[in-house]
Amino acid sequence: MAKDQKLEDILYYLIEKTNKVVRRHSQIRFAEAGLSITVDQWLVLKKIGDSERITQIELANAIFKDRASITRILDLLLEKKLVKKDPGADKRVYELSLTTAGIKFSEEALMIVKRVRRKGIEEISEKELETLRKGLEKIIKNLE
Amino acid sequence: MAKDQKLEDILYYLIEKTNKVVRRHSQIRFAEAGLSITVDQWLVLKKIGDSERITQIELANAIFKDRASITRILDLLLEKKLVKKDPGADKRVYELSLTTAGIKFSEEALMIVKRVRRKGIEEISEKELETLRKGLEKIIKNLE
DNA sequence: TAATAATGATTGATATATCAACTATTTGTG
DNA sequence: CACAAATAGTTGATATATCAATCATTATTA
Numbered sequence: 001m002a003k004d005q006k007l008e009d010i011l012y013y014l015i016e017k018t019n020k021v022v023r024r025h026s027q028i029r030f031a032e033a034g035l036s037i038t039v040d041q042w043l044v045l046k047k048i049g050d051s052e053r054i055t056q057i058e059l060a061n062a063i064f065k066d067r068a069s070i071t072r073i074l075d076l077l078l079e080k081k082l083v084k085k086d087p088g089a090d091k092r093v094y095e096l097s098l099t100t101a102g103i104k105f106s107e108e109a110l111m112i113v114k115r116v117r118r119k120g121i122e123e124i125s126e127k128e129l130e131t132l133r134k135g136l137e138k139i140i141k142n143l144e
Numbered sequence: 145m146a147k148d149q150k151l152e153d154i155l156y157y158l159i160e161k162t163n164k165v166v167r168r169h170s171q172i173r174f175a176e177a178g179l180s181i182t183v184d185q186w187l188v189l190k191k192i193g194d195s196e197r198i199t200q201i202e203l204a205n206a207i208f209k210d211r212a213s214i215t216r217i218l219d220l221l222l223e224k225k226l227v228k229k230d231p232g233a234d235k236r237v238y239e240l241s242l243t244t245a246g247i248k249f250s251e252e253a254l255m256i257v258k259r260v261r262r263k264g265i266e267e268i269s270e271k272e273l274e275t276l277r278k279g280l281e282k283i284i285k286n287l288e
Numbered sequence: 289t290a291a292t293a294a295t296g297a298t299t300g301a302t303a304t305a306t307c308a309a310c311t312a313t314t315t316g317t318g
Numbered sequence: 319c320a321c322a323a324a325t326a327g328t329t330g331a332t333a334t335a336t337c338a339a340t341c342a343t344t345a346t347t348a
Contacts, residue, residue, distance in 0.1 A: 014280040136158040
């Protein structure tokens with residue numbers, strides 16, 4: 001870091017680093033469990049599984065991704081036969097759903113992610129977590 | 145999000161979202177200022193400028209990137225003539241330095257980033273920022 | 289209702305992330 | 319010294335991020 005060791009500079013660096021560490025850790029656990037999906041692909045599976053009906057744009061907004069990324073991630077999930085894309089009443093949209101394998105993958109990955117998340121916040125108090133949450137929400141609000 | 149609205153689940157979502165919001169915001173400000181570099185390219189410029197001497201691997205570790213990414217980012221910065229790569233005494237490494245234009249870009253971008261960072265943490269107290277920092281450091285430690 | 293707007297999704301181009309394989313040096317050790 | 323191990327960097331393959339352009343379909347409105 002060098003010159004800018006001010007708290008705010010470190011903070012943004014830590015946000016980025018934390019994000020990467022969590023992702024890498026989860027990704028490694030997926031691989032160890034023989035789950036051949038990426039963390040991003042899981043986010044998509046999870047959101048589809050949790051939704052009664054969802055368009056790709058809603059999906060993109062929900063997990064904070066671009067429409068283009070969703071199209072491509074879905075392509076990969078279709079190849080892997082974890083997701084189905086059926087034409088909807090409105091022919092501009094698709095009805096997205098998980099296959100049986102998709103549900104299985106999603107659930108297995110969820111257990112792994114939950115473990116990682118729990119481990120990540122070990123020894124951090126509820127109160128501190130609450131401050132963390134509020135702080136991050138504030139930053140988002142300030143910059144969005 | 146749906147079912148898993150537990151604090152810890154939201155937290156990780158917020159970390160990811162905050163990271164993206166900060167990056168996007170900075171990137172837009174760069175473009176507005178006519179700075180034709182990405183946030184990642186700036187991180188590399190900044191680190192080189194701050195270092196007396198630094199190898200690509202040290203650079204990668206410092207800004208939490210992969211060696212391969214550094215090679216490619218440097219390629220782009222070389223094309224833009226913002227960075228110089230001279231052979232070092234040890235012929236496996238290069239001596240990295242900024243060109244005059246590189247220094248200018250780096251400084252202009254720094255001002256923008258500082259503004260964004262300041263704006264991001266508006267109305268968050270020192271004490272809360274400290275909790276934020278400690279919390280993120282703890283998560284990193286727990287998962288690394 | 290015909291022309292135009294808006295909407296949902298895809299595609300192309302470029303940048304970055306990650307892993308693995310590979311090259312070129314340098315270091316360490318017998 | 320010779321040769322194996324370690325180190326620095328590059329490259330290829332695949333996944334994702336972002337922006338812009340485009341296509342098809344639906345909604346609006348003159």
